[in-house]
Amino acid sequence: MAANNQPESGGEQMSQQTLLRVIAKMTIPFILTFGCYVILHGELGPGGGFQGGVIVAAAFILYGLVFGADELRRRIPTSIIDACMALGALLYAGVGLACVLRGGTFLDYGMLKPDHAGDGEALGMSLVEYGVGLTVASVMVTIYLMISERRATLRKGEVS
Amino acid sequence: MDIELPESIRAHLPVLVVLLPLFGGLLAMFTGLVQRGGGVIAWAWSVLTTALMLICAAAMLQQVHASPEPLVYRLGSWPEAYGIGYSVDALNAYVILVVSIIAFLTTVYAKDSVMAEIANDRHHLFYSVWLLAIAGLIGITVTGDTFNIYVLLEISSLTVYTLVALGGDRDRRALVASLKYLILGSIGATFILLGIGYLLMLTGTLNMTDMHDQLVRMREAGDLVNNRTVFVSFAFLMVGLSLKMALFPLHLWLPNAYTYAPSAVSALVAATATKVGVYMTFRFVFTIYGGVYDTSADLQLLALCACLGIVVSSLSAIRQMNVKKVLAYSSVGQIAYIVLGFSLANHAGVTASVIHIFNHAIIKGGMFMAVGAVALRTGGTKIEDFKGIGRQMPVTMAAFTVGGCGLIGVPLTSGFISKWYLVQAAMQEGYWGVAGVVLLGGVLAIIYVWRLVEIIWFGTPDDPSKRVKEAPLSMLIPMWILIGASLYFGVDATWTADSAQAAASLLLNGGHG
Amino acid sequence: MESFGYFNYWLAIVIIMIGFYGVIARRNLLKQAISLGLFQTGVFLFYVTMGVYRSPDGTSGVAPIWTDAAKTGPFDNPLPHVLMLTAIVVSVSTLAVAVAIIVSIQRKYGTIEEDEILEADKRDS
Numbered sequence: 014m015a016a017n018n019q020p021e022s023g024g025e026q027m028s029q030q031t032l033l034r035v036i037a038k039m040t041i042p043f044i045l046t047f048g049c050y051v052i053l054h055g056e057l058g059p060g061g062g063f064q065g066g067v068i069v070a071a072a073f074i075l076y077g078l079v080f081g082a083d084e085l086r087r088r089i090p091t092s093i094i095d096a097c098m099a100l101g102a103l104l105y106a107g108v109g110l111a112c113v114l115r116g117g118t119f120l121d122y123g124m125l126k127p128d129h130a131g132d133g134e135a136l137g138m139s140l141v142e143y144g145v146g147l148t149v150a151s152v153m154v155t156i157y158l159m160i161s162e163r164r165a166t167l168r169k170g171e172v173s
Numbered sequence: 174m175d176i177e178l179p180e181s182i183r184a185h186l187p188v189l190v191v192l193l194p195l196f197g198g199l200l201a202m203f204t205g206l207v208q209r210g211g212g213v214i215a216w217a218w219s220v221l222t223t224a225l226m227l228i229c230a231a232a233m234l235q236q237v238h239a240s241p242e243p244l245v246y247r248l249g250s251w252p253e254a255y256g257i258g259y260s261v262d263a264l265n266a267y268v269i270l271v272v273s274i275i276a277f278l279t280t281v282y283a284k285d286s287v288m289a290e291i292a293n294d295r296h297h298l299f300y301s302v303w304l305l306a307i308a309g310l311i312g313i314t315v316t317g318d319t320f321n322i323y324v325l326l327e328i329s330s331l332t333v334y335t336l337v338a339l340g341g342d343r344d345r346r347a348l349v350a351s352l353k354y355l356i357l358g359s360i361g362a363t364f365i366l367l368g369i370g371y372l373l374m375l376t377g378t379l380n381m382t383d384m385h386d387q388l389v390r391m392r393e394a395g396d397l398v399n400n401r402t403v404f405v406s407f408a409f410l411m412v413g414l415s416l417k418m419a420l421f422p423l424h425l426w427l428p429n430a431y432t433y434a435p436s437a438v439s440a441l442v443a444a445t446a447t448k449v450g451v452y453m454t455f456r457f458v459f460t461i462y463g464g465v466y467d468t469s470a471d472l473q474l475l476a477l478c479a480c481l482g483i484v485v486s487s488l489s490a491i492r493q494m495n496v497k498k499v500l501a502y503s504s505v506g507q508i509a510y511i512v513l514g515f516s517l518a519n520h521a522g523v524t525a526s527v528i529h530i531f532n533h534a535i536i537k538g539g540m541f542m543a544v545g546a547v548a549l550r551t552g553g554t555k556i557e558d559f560k561g562i563g564r565q566m567p568v569t570m571a572a573f574t575v576g577g578c579g580l581i582g583v584p585l586t587s588g589f590i591s592k593w594y595l596v597q598a599a600m601q602e603g604y605w606g607v608a609g610v611v612l613l614g615g616v617l618a619i620i621y622v623w624r625l626v627e628i629i630w631f632g633t634p635d636d637p638s639k640r641v642k643e644a645p646l647s648m649l650i651p652m653w654i655l656i657g658a659s660l661y662f663g664v665d666a667t668w669t670a671d672s673a674q675a676a677a678s679l680l681l682n683g684g685h686g
Numbered sequence: 687m688e689s690f691g692y693f694n695y696w697l698a699i700v701i702i703m704i705g706f707y708g709v710i711a712r713r714n715l716l717k718q719a720i721s722l723g724l725f726q727t728g729v730f731l732f733y734v735t736m737g738v739y740r741s742p743d744g745t746s747g748v749a750p751i752w753t754d755a756a757k758t759g760p761f762d763n764p765l766p767h768v769l770m771l772t773a774i775v776v777s778v779s780t781l782a783v784a785v786a787i788i789v790s791i792q793r794k795y796g797t798i799e800e801d802e803i804l805e806a807d808k809r810d811s
Contacts, residue, residue: 063775092205099202099301106196112249119188120249156782160789320769327776331783338787345794346810349803352787356709356722359780363726366773367702370729373766374736 037079044072052146053139062145069146070153077154082161091158094151101148108140176232186233187246187259190226190269191312194276197222198304205297212296216284219300223277223307230266230273230311237266238675245317253317253380260317260382264527264676268314268452271531275444275538276307278651283437285645286545290435292342299339303441306332310449319369319461320379322453323362326417329449330358333442337434347433354426361416361423364409365453371406372461381460388465403466410457411471418450420475420512421482424505428489431501432554436545439497444538447508448530455515455526459680469518476516480610482509487617491624496544497554499621500537503580506614507533513607514595520677522598527673528666529591532659536579536588539655543573546644546652559625560632562641569644570629572656577622579659582615586663590670694735702728715791715798719784726777730770737766 048068055061077085109120117124122137124130182189197219204215237244243262247253261269280303291299309329313322334355340347373379376387391397412423419427427447431439462468483506490502511533514526544554546569551558563570579588592611599607643649662669705728708721739761792798795806 063771095202095205095298099199103196103199106192106199110192110196113185113188118247118250119185119192122249152782156786159786320772324772324776327780331779334783334787338790341790341794345791346807348787348791348794349807352715352784352791355780355784355787356718359722360706360709360725363729367729367732370733370736370766 033079037075041072041076044075045069048072048146048150052142055139055142055146062142063149065142066146066149067153069150070157073150073154074157077157077161082158085154086158089154091155094155094158097151098148098155101144101146101151104144104147105141108137108144112137176228176235178229178232182229183232183236185246186229186236187244187261187315188248190229190233190273191308191315193222193226193229194304194308194311198301198308201301201304202297204300205294212288212293212300213284215297215300216280216287219280219283219304220277222304223273223280226307226311227270227273227277230270233261234266234270234672237261237263254378254383257316257318257321258380259315261315263672263679264455265314265452267527267672267676268448268530269311271448271534272307272310272314272445275441275534275655276310278654279437279441279444279538279542282440282542282545282648282651284647286436286549286648289549290343290437291339295339299336302332302335303438306336306441310445313449314452317381318379319372319381319384322456323366323369326362326365326453329446330355330362330417333438333446334358336438336442337430340433340435340438343435344433346429350426350429350433354430357416357423357426361413364413364416366413368406368408368410368413368457371402371409375400375402375406381456385461385463385465388461392465397466403462407462407466407468407471411454411475414450414454414457415475415478418447418454418512419505419508421478421485421505421509424482424486424508427505428498428501431504431541432495432497436541436548440538440541440545443500443504443541444534447504448511448534451508451511451515451526451530454512455680458515459523463680472516472518475512476607479509479513479516480607482506483513483610483614484617487614487621490621491617494556495554496547496556496559496625497541499625500540500544503618503621504533504537506618507537507580510591510595510611510614513611514591514598515680517598517602517604517607518681519598519601520674520681521594521601523677523680524670524673525591525594525598527676528594528669531669531673532579532587532591532662535655535659535662536576536586539652539659540573540576540580542648542652542655543569543576546648549648550641550644556625556628557635559629561629561634563630565641566643568649569652572649572652573629574626575656575660577626579663581618581622584663585660587659587666587669589663590666694738695732698728698732698735700728701725701731704728713800715788715800716785718800719781719788722784723777723781726773726780730773730777733766733770733773737763739763 048065048071050065051060051068052062052065055065073085073089076088108122108125112121112124113119115124115127120137122134124133125137126133178186201215201218204211204218207214233244243260245253246259246261248257248259251257283303287296287299306329309325309327309332312325313329316322316325334351337354338348338351341351369379372384375391376384378384378387388397388403391400397403416423431443434442458468458472486502486505486509490499490506493499493502507529511526511529514522514524514529516522547559547562547566548554550566551562563574575586579586582588582592592615595611596608599605599611644652702725705721705723705725709718709725712718712721788798791803795803797803797806
């Protein structure tokens, strides 16, 4: 794209460096695993969807930093990230709606398993955390992609 | 018109009016996966969602009028003291209906305007954010929990900032306007949060009814004498709310935001966002502090701001060279009328406020729709674009003119009804000056409306060879429904007056149904 | 000593005011956004310190989950903390939207200094 017109600090140069590439490739799986752990563990211990989602997003952002945002965008198309954003929030709202359909009020987790209200609550909370995690991760990636976007929107003579 | 819904739905109405646009908005995002025509699908989906929401809102109003107690809905079945409780009475059922009507009609209207103004690959995002904004606005109105109000306020505000910024594709000033709105709006919301914090500190609860009961108990125990916490919380809340509803002199974010936003967004936001701000003020002033804390001095200050606002904003409106900006300044003035009404704190005054929430929403919504139609056909909203446009787009401009009469308060338009109640309220209190300001505001409105009307019908276009078509039907129908309603409720104000009086009695009797 | 007893509120209000000053006085849009974040952080601090419960002698209280009144000790009310968790998310979202808009402004105007933007607008009209 129009990247060549202006000096860029990210992208091209960084992906040339072997050390960065190797380290990034080595750490990204661990970051993702840890992020998923924080999300999965969230309904009982410290952590949860927000924190875990940000950690998962950090893995993607690291990939984008090292290999360039364009490469990241090629790997996961923005339409899919947009869909994930909605999907996560829908999971949250869907859990709430499922409670209504089972005869409770909105977000009344206990109704998910009327025989074992405690299990229902754990189930509802976990699902909600997964939804939050998905949304937060995709929102963070979107923000990174959007800010790093190098779309040439400046018209001629507009820059002072 | 009776709406029969099955019992299983009726029980969930308070949460359904929020869930419908929420789900709709999230699902609208998926239309981005469709390669071509996703924008139209997103639009059709939004129309469907808002239509269902409108039906629910109408049914809910009926249900509220039928039962003496407010409808209460507990999220997650938690008792209200711990969880979030939705509580719907005659006031918020009415405001929800107003917001739903406007939301439905502006969504229908949005199709062509969004096609023309927003980049094609963003239509699914536009409708998604649009529906989420509606969900936020409805949520503020339906909830009975103060912290929930803050969160939903931020949801609706953040989405509206985004919608305003989308106007940046056509005019880059939209971005600056949106950022200014964001900064001032966030300051306002944070002040509201601080005010809620002081109330929480004092009462240990977030539920509005509970808060009121606690405060009453404290006053009876004599704990509220010279209690500075109550005073500080009230002050923070009032400043924050005044920022949110753009009360003069805290209105500076409004004119540019309304002017540079996409046309459909201007119509939606102008008709609903500040009205919901007024609704919040009602809740805080009357439902929480009503009968607890002597607010008369503060209300007089609000009345003074409102009087100044009416005069100054009308004078500013006269000088503007952009039609949307004239309407935006006029909105600041009209909000001031609403504030003036309830700050008189008598029955007629509050009634005038509640009526004017509806009347101004339909008038201003209709007028912004008319201006948006002109923007679609001529590509601009400057005064020059409107020269002689009346002969080329007569149906649209007739709507604009009728709406203008409503702003002035010409008899037989709904604007007259609001002013009539307002002047009555001022005279009951013996505030002749206030009545004078209301009439002066009307005179100033004649000047700025007439200036536009003259240009529209009698001006000669700069380029006489340029022909423009009449607006498409998808714009004309919602526009004329709103403008027609403003005429209908100007002649037969039974429904509005009854609803407003019910809401006013509710607010003044300690704010509990 | 009474005013020192309120020192947490003093701290919160000082942070709020620093942020508020920054929003008003800075002409750089990004600095305004950062100040806005600071302004909101002050309010979070206010809420969180509010949750600390001490009985009037300054030593102890009974947490509502204990039914046993003997289990006294200073405790924190979790409610304001939970509220602030939500408010922090809101604040981060606000910052994200603000930064997104500022990036667009930078693209369209080539600057994020408020006075230069105003000048560019004046030239346009």
